[in-house]
Amino acid sequence: MARRTLGVLGGMGPAATTAFLARVQALTPAQQDQDHIRILADINPRVPDRQRAPDAAEAMLGQMAMRLRDAGAQVLAMPCNTAHALTASIRKVGLPFIDMIEETTAVATAGGARKVGVLATPGGEALYTRALQARGTKIVRLTGADRLAIMSGINAVKAGDLGEAPRAEMRRLAATLVAAGAEVVIAGCTEVPLLLDAGDVSVPLVDSAEVLAAACVKACR
Known part of the structure; x- marks a missing residue:
């Protein structure tokens, strides 16, 4: 071929x-x-x-x-x-x-997870909400101040900051989703995996990139 x-x-x-x-x-x-x-x-x-x-x-x-x-x-x-x-x-x-979005959702749900956490911008989160719901899967979202915190982390990467402070914050946000019931976490913004490794999360991390x-x-x- x-x-x-x-x-x-x-x-x-x-x-x-x-x-x-x-x-x-x-x-x-x-x-x-x-x-x-x-x-x-x-x-x-x-x-x-x-x-x-x-x-x-x-x-x-x-x-x-x-x-x-x-x-x-x-x-x-x-x-x-x-x-x-x-x-x-x-x-x-x-x-x-x-x-x-479709490719990542398919991977995240392939193992039968019923609750999937998403680390993404508001726009990316909306896309994953629709895609996950279409597969009968519940999305676990960040709430309150954490929604601003993830944007701060994304913007830190865009500004060239890959240091320990944004990394620690992204680890905390992932742990927040797991504590809320996420069985899998999607790194649903391409900046997120530049701060977060699979070993940083206690459940499978699906890197959209x-x-x-x-x-x-x-x-x-």
């Missing part, structure tokens, strides 16, 4: 995108350069805020998808959970689009 070229809509944020690209490389079974996937990446930090300016963001994402298609991409992926609310313009370009990377390898090889 011929390999397909992957087009990546990135830059939301840049650190999460480069970490995702590293995951694709690491998950690809390869003995030499030629065994790897060809990737065309548009790492565009100028995409407007996905929650405050969704219309402008969606228009730019559509333009990015068209440019990737015209450059030779055959499959599209976007390592930003929140932006998956704005995929209509991406899908219109006519290429297969790997849905990060890693799930997407694995799906991209499968689709393109």
